[in-house]
Amino acid sequence: MQNYLTPNFSFAPMIPERALGSRVWDTEGREYIDLSGGIAVNALGHCHPDLIAALAEQSQKLWHISNIYTTKPAQELAQKLVEHTFADKVFFCNSGAEANEAALKLARKYGRDHFGGHKTEIISCLNSFHGRTLFTVSVGGQPKYSKDYAPLPQGITHVPFNDIAALEAAINENTCAVIIEPIQGESGILPATQEYLQAARRLCDEHGALLILDEVQTGMGHTGKLFAYEHYGITPDIISSAKALGGGFPIGAILTTDKIAPTFGPGTHGSTFGGNPMACAVGSRAFDIINAPETLAHVEKQGQKLQTTLRELGDKTGVFKEVRGMGLLIGCVLADQYKGRASEITAAALKHGLMVLVAGADVVRFAPSLLLNDEDMAEGLKRLEAALTEWLV
Numbered sequence: 001m002q003n004y005l006t007p008n009f010s011f012a013p014m015i016p017e018r019a020l021g022s023r024v025w026d027t028e029g030r031e032y033i034d035l036s037g038g039i040a041v042n043a044l045g046h047c048h049p050d051l052i053a054a055l056a057e058q059s060q061k062l063w064h065i066s067n068i069y070t071t072k073p074a075q076e077l078a079q080k081l082v083e084h085t086f087a088d089k090v091f092f093c094n095s096g097a098e099a100n101e102a103a104l105k106l107a108r109k110y111g112r113d114h115f116g117g118h119k120t121e122i123i124s125c126l127n128s129f130h131g132r133t134l135f136t137v138s139v140g141g142q143p144k145y146s147k148d149y150a151p152l153p154q155g156i157t158h159v160p161f162n163d164i165a166a167l168e169a170a171i172n173e174n175t176c177a178v179i180i181e182p183i184q185g186e187s188g189i190l191p192a193t194q195e196y197l198q199a200a201r202r203l204c205d206e207h208g209a210l211l212i213l214d215e216v217q218t219g220m221g222h223t224g225k226l227f228a229y230e231h232y233g234i235t236p237d238i239i240s241s242a243k244a245l246g247g248g249f250p251i252g253a254i255l256t257t258d259k260i261a262p263t264f265g266p267g268t269h270g271s272t273f274g275g276n277p278m279a280c281a282v283g284s285r286a287f288d289i290i291n292a293p294e295t296l297a298h299v300e301k302q303g304q305k306l307q308t309t310l311r312e313l314g315d316k317t318g319v320f321k322e323v324r325g326m327g328l329l330i331g332c333v334l335a336d337q338y339k340g341r342a343s344e345i346t347a348a349a350l351k352h353g354l355m356v357l358v359a360g361a362d363v364v365r366f367a368p369s370l371l372l373n374d375e376d377m378a379e380g381l382k383r384l385e386a387a388l389t390e391w392l393v
C-alpha cells in the first residue's frame with residue numbers, strides 16, 4: 001500500500017483492519033492475539049460493547065461545543081476521577097504529552113505565583129519519557145528525542161531514577177516540581193522503589209516543590225490499582241493521565257488539588273478539544289468498568305499468571321533474564337547475549353500472530369487488555385514460544 005504519511009513511524013508489515021477483545025484481524029484476514037493493547041490504551045480490549053454504546057449514544061446528542069461551555073459527560077468523568085483519587089479538580093486535554101505539558105506549566109506558574117520568579121526549575125529522571133511536545137521531550141530523560149529540536153526549554157535537571165541521594169543533591173529552593181513515572185514505561189518497565197517515591201514526596205515537601213506523577217502509562221488499572229501511586233503510600237500533587245483513560249478514544253487529563261488548581265485561573269491554559277463530550281462519555285463508561293473491584297482483581301490475578309508463565313518461558317528458552325512490572329504492565333528483560341534485540345522478537349511474534357511491544361532495545365513489553373481471558377493469554381503465550389523457538393534457530 002502506498003504510504004502517504006511522514007516517515008517518523010516504522011509501520012509493521014501488516015495492516016490491522018478490525019478487532020474484538022484481545023484479537024485483531026489484518027486486511028488479509030489473518031488473526032493476531034493482541035498483548036500490546038495499543039500501547040497500554042485499549043484497557044478493555046477492542047470494541048467493548050459498552051464503549052460502543054456510550055459512543056453511539058453521545059454521538060446522537062453532542063459531538064463538540066467548545067470550552068465556552070461545560071458538559072455533562074465532562075463533569076461526570078471529572079467527578080468520578082475526583083471521587084476515586086486524591087484529587088479535587090481535573091483539567092482535560094487530548095493526550096499524554098498534553099497532560100504533562102499542562103502539569104509542568106501548572107507547576108511553574110504555581111511556583112512563580114506562590115514563591116517568586118526564581119522557583120521555576122524542574123527535576124526529572126534519566127531515561128524517563130513524558131511525551132513529544134518540545135517541553136515534554138526536554139523534560140523527558142532521553143536526549144535522542146530532544147537533541148534535534150534545540151534550542152530547548154531551560155531550567156530542567158535530570159537525575160538517575162531510583163537514586164535518592166541524587167534527588168536530594170539536586171533539589172533546592174528553586175525547584176518548582178519533580179516529575180516521576182511510578183514505573184518507567186518506555187525505557188523498560190522499571191518500577192520506582194517504595195523508598196524512592198516516599199523520599200521524593202518528603203523532599204518535595206521540604207523544598208516547597210510539587211510532586212508530579214506521570215501516570216499516562218501506569219494509570220487506569222494497569223497495575224491492579226486505579227493509579228499506581230496507590231501502591232506507594234504517598235499522595236502526589238498532580239498526576240497526568242491519558243492512554244487507557246479513554247479506553248481507545250483520545251483523551252488526556254491532569255488531576256490536582258484545591259490548593260493548586262486555582263493557579264489555572266481563567267485564560268491561563270486551554271485546549272480546543274479538551275473535555276470533548278464524545279471522549280468524556282466513552283472515558284466515563286470505561287472508568288466504571290476499569291474501577292470495578294472485580295476488574296482490578298482480575299488484573300492482579302491475570303498479571304500474576306502472565307508474569308509467572310513468562311518467567312517459565314524465559315527459563316526454558318534462556319531469552320529473558322528477568323520479568324518485572326506490576327499487574328498487566330510487564331517487561332521481559334533480555335538475557336545479556338540478546339541485548340539490543342527486543343525489536344527482532346516483536347517482529348518474530350507478529351509473524352506468529354502475536355502483538356507485543358518493545359520498551360527500549362532490551363525489553364519486550366506486555367500491556368494487554370485488563371479483561372484478558374485465560375484462553376487468549378494461553379494462545380498468545382503459545383505463539384510467543386513458537387516465535388522465540390524459531391528466532392533462536
Ligand SMILES: Cc1ncc(COP(=O)(O)O)c(C=O)c1O
Pocket residue numbers: 094095096097098100129130131132181185186214215216217218242243
Ligand atoms: C509515561 C508516558 N508519559 C507520556 C506519554 C505520552 O503520551 P502521548 O503519546 O499520548 O502524548 C507516554 C506515551 O507513551 C508515556 O508512556
